[in-house]
Amino acid sequence: MFSNSGSIQQAMEILVCAKDSQSFQAAISALKEQMKRTGMDSQYLIDLERRAYYLPNEYSDKDTKEKMLEAKKRVIEYMNEIMNVNENGRLLLDVLENFYLFLENLFERRLHKKGGIQKEQLEGLRIKNEYDVQHLLYAYLKPLYPMARAEVNEDTGYGTVRSDILLDSKNTIEVKCTRKGMVLKKLVEEIEADMVHYSAKNIYFFIYDKEKLIDNPCNFKSSYEEKMKDKHIYIIIHQPKIL
Numbered sequence: 265m266f267s268n269s270g271s272i273q274q275a276m277e278i279l280v281c282a283k284d285s286q287s288f289q290a291a292i293s294a295l296k297e298q299m300k301r302t303g304m305d306s307q308y309l310i311d312l313e314r315r316a317y318y319l320p321n322e323y324s325d326k327d328t329k330e331k332m333l334e335a336k337k338r339v340i341e342y343m344n345e346i347m348n349v350n351e352n353g354r355l356l357l358d359v360l361e362n363f364y365l366f367l368e369n370l371f372e373r374r375l376h377k378k379g380g381i382q383k384e385q386l387e388g389l390r391i392k393n394e395y396d397v398q399h400l401l402y403a404y405l406k407p408l409y410p411m412a413r414a415e416v417n418e419d420t421g422y423g424t425v426r427s428d429i430l431l432d433s434k435n436t437i438e439v440k441c442t443r444k445g446m447v448l449k450k451l452v453e454e455i456e457a458d459m460v461h462y463s464a465k466n467i468y469f470f471i472y473d474k475e476k477l478i479d480n481p482c483n484f485k486s487s488y489e490e491k492m493k494d495k496h497i498y499i500i501i502h503q504p505k506i507l
Contacts, residue, residue: 292339308346398439434464441471444475446475484501
């Protein structure tokens with residue numbers, strides 16, 4: 265994710281203004297440095313270098329400049345693409361992280377005395393398992409992601425896996441809910457199996473840690489989010505106070 269997209273944007277502006285090989289290389293170096301500072305995956309840097317590469321023509325400055333401009337175009341198109349992807353990903357993460365606000369307002373906000381919904385009715389609702397979490401999360405996401413679908417089967421070629429909530433071909437959400445008698449090892453095994461089986465580029469694990477099995481959510485998240493090179497793994501953990 266971009267933690268300082270403004271700095272990257274400034275580097276992009278320098279790149280756009282580059283008119284010769286020397287200024288182009290300086291712009292690429294500045295862009296790479298900003299990408300490293302924001303903690304972007306190394307694969308992005310490799311892809312950037314590949315698109316920025318061109319072979320100078322020592323016999324023709326004109327040909328060299330044309331190749332440089334083609335490389336510049338490739339880099340700009342690539343950066344625009346990944347910046348849009350990451351901005352959209354950041355929005356989704358913010359939405360998932362704020363799920364607790366939805367629950368708090370649904371269950372804890374004082375009801376209007378003239379309303380038809382009674383406090384006793386809401387108190388009767390309790391999240392008991394993974395299916396309850398999935399139902400509420402899907403309802404929460406559907407207005408923001410109208411194309412989202414629940415429980416979508418995918419044929420992997422060696423078996424069938426089912427996405428709990430599929431946003432599109434590149435983004436899937438897998439819901440987990442801890443339960444009594446469950447041990448942390450079991451949760452870890454489920455996550456690691458799903459990381460491999462899903463074909464989506466971006467996999468979001470939404471963990472409703474009802475039994476508070478995860479002692480250190482920050483360490484738990486960091487141990488998985490950089491684990492796979494060909495996929496982006498995101499861990500969202502909610503440890504409820506009431507439900």
